[in-house]
Amino acid sequence: MMGKMAKETEVVVVGGGIIGSATAYYLARAGKDVVLMEKNELASGSSGANAGLTSTTWCPPGPLLQMSMASLKEYDYFSQELAWDIEFERCGRFTVCETEQQFEEMKPFVEVRNKGGNSLRLIDRNELLELEPNLSPSLFGAVFAPNDGHVNPLYAVYAFADAARELGAKIYEYTEPVAINAEHGCVKAIATNKGEIKTKYIINACGIGAPVVSEMVGLKIPIIPNREQMLVSEEMPPILNRVIINAGYMKDVQPTGLGDSAARKKSTQTVGTVCNQTKKGNLLLVGVNDFVGEDERTTFESFPAISEGILRVLPILRTYDVQIIRSFAKFYIYTPDQKPILGKVDGLEGFIMASGVNDYGICFGPIIGKLLSDLICIGETTIPIDEFNLSRFG
Amino acid sequence: MRIIDHPILGRIEPERTIRIEVDGKMIEALEGEPIAAALVANSMRLFRFTKKYNEPRGIFCAIGRCTDCVMVVNGIPNTRTCVTQVEEGMKIETQYGSGSIR
Amino acid sequence: MEYELAIVGAGPAGLSASIEAAKAGVKVAVIDENAKPGGQLFKQIHKFFGSKEHRAGVRGIDIGAQLLNEAKDSGVDILLNTTVWGIFDNVLAVHSSNKIQRLEAQRILIATGASENTLAFPGWTLPGVLGAGAAQTMVNLHRVAIGDRVLMVGSGNVGLIVSYQLMQAGAEVVAVVEFLPQIGGYWVHASKITRLGIPILTSHTIKEVTGDGKVEVATVGKVDSNYQIVSGTERNFDVDAVCIAVGLSPAAELAWMCGCEFMYIPELGGHVPVYNEDMETTVPGVYVAGDVAGVEEAATAMIDGAIAGLAAAESLGYLDHNEYEDLKRGKRVSREVFELSRFRFRRMAKERFANKEGRLKQWSKT
């Protein structure tokens, strides 16, 4: 794994999270000579600390919805055909509405998305409680997304990285880029704390660190860290069959087209209620989001905020006096329009962006890896990604 | 077994005893002592079976850190018995795996 | 809730600190998750060594009672059954009486002690295999027998003392196993148990423990110079309990959370928060004392605590610098016994900071 670093390669992927590992995997599978470098350890950033949600619900029709659905297929293939145990399940997801107004707002939301190819369904309280008897009877109804689900994000990163390595990719941890050498508008090499590698392509898959790498070639990227705090419960018997998210949170935090995402002020703190029971039985509870730079400490206030929200939706947690065993905070890779930043960069041949995935990186990782591999290997992508080009920010 | 007489600590006079139910059986406990102590005093050492390998477990650290001595207490699984005090009529059950939902 | 100094842990370090700080006029709270204060003192029914000033010849339980009375008399608030589950800047997050609360403090002293190390051998998860400290808690504090026939693994002071205490409580200790060629603890403790006829098997280790749902047989064997068991030397002991006494590590979770810098110092128990001569960590206003600052004995913890309490009082303006130095020196006179390890630590800490330009000065206020 460590060993001496290669002197030359075709593609260098910077960033050992889900995007980087998946990209390295698809490139290696396509026969490319690929190096994946990570300044810390694999999965030590946002990919290693999140709820592991795979969701199509929020996606507006168009490339984002196409990408999310295609990514789930990649996960299917990876976990079923290739038998990597990554705890991927299309268990379904309920976006729960606490009020009639929320429920009404969801009607056009569902209609638009279904026209775009999704298969969402509005369900009323009775059906909701029949399917999830532990939910609070005070809920009004929900949007049911049968294909949404979850994956163990850590296992997903390691599986892609290990699979990439099996296909010949070289992985270097504790390897941090310090400079990028370009000549005549072409990427030539990347210099790191462990030495220099000549390369034709550099893929910036750094998450919140992406601006630092882009700065090396003089590019400014509008990515801002948005801290997300989560709680983790003790392991418990199955109390939920599907992922639960409250409609208010989706409206506040995700680019659903419901709220005006541009109006989401950077000073705003949002409190959501998301609950995902892992295969092992722990509940992952999200979360409090705020903009505090790269401060990844948790706060006292997030504990009651998250707990109160989840107790309203899942009163059974009080009955069983479920214990919280851990909290963590990581970053949601926020972009102003909450769309990813993908693809080639004008004026610098060989430099490719793969970041700005907001809070959907885990879901989108495989498809982004596949599309970027196609971009390099065959020069085009099966799903158009032009609207995610960095040039949109002018 | 209780250590009633002790050369340094002297004799304990069990003042107030209470009764708790362990897997359906009533046993005596001393007010204020942790559940784990009451069980050990009644020669019970096996507190739970693990989820993956179904292995028996009991007290290990006795100060609430290792979480190995957890049992189902009044219906609540994963209760650390070494730091949870007994209460009159408390219902304690051997825990299997991560417990179950009634 | 608001205090000038909040102390986490009502053991010898925490209580000593609270007494010194409160005497100087500081508003102090000592917080402990247990129902009874005293930390490990109430398990320690043996007499302490060391100098007279530091209560040598007195039993741990009696020292605990003395410290507790002194703290109460000095006006210290002792919050029991209260768990500090985190520190967020100057806020201690506490849990008690079925609710969480914020406790604000201008200075924080972490005196959370140490936790037991362990050995992983086949069968170590069986009921009946437990830490030596755990056995001590059950036997001396809760007054219940953990077994009739016990094998002790480790001949450091904890292993030796607990073996003796198990015998006092009516159990039979079949042997003490030590993987090094010599006994780890003080000779005084060792001779007390050998006089009772307990064999101390040096250059031996535990191979495995077997039994049906409980400890029944412990297998030990002689080790070669590479600490591997020599085949054919195995012997079985019929026991119903095995105690593991292989050292302690600082229970420093709260210091990690505060963002304190750590060093790895095996002699002090592993990863230890770096602190200066006032017991202040690299996070201003956060102090450490006792085993969490390096595993030592109760006497060291009391001195540590007293110094930390005085230092906090000085930094809060209750003592001027000269008063502080005088009082601190007073606490130090009897420190010879412990000076060696602390000296070593200070030297290592200084080396570390010497590499960081400018930090050394800031760290050492000399």
Added chain:
Amino acid sequence: MSEEGIICRCEELTREDIVTAIRKGARTVSAVKRRTGAGMGLCQGKTCQRLISQILGEEAGVRPQEAGMSRCRHPVRPLPISDIGGTVK
């Protein structure tokens, strides 16, 4: 079964599980934790971290200061959710 001997008591991970993670490249206590889940259980690594650090030394020559510790996060003891979200009825 755990013939090899359990290392992480909560998550029931054996020495073999830990060694496999090290063979796949884990060189710190945190990396072993992410790969195996050792230390993610009820006790949050209080018992196994030191053992894992030792195994990293034996299997890969990693010194304890490099193996480090996994990050401590709140709460240091399990905390009942109804005590945290106390205001909700």
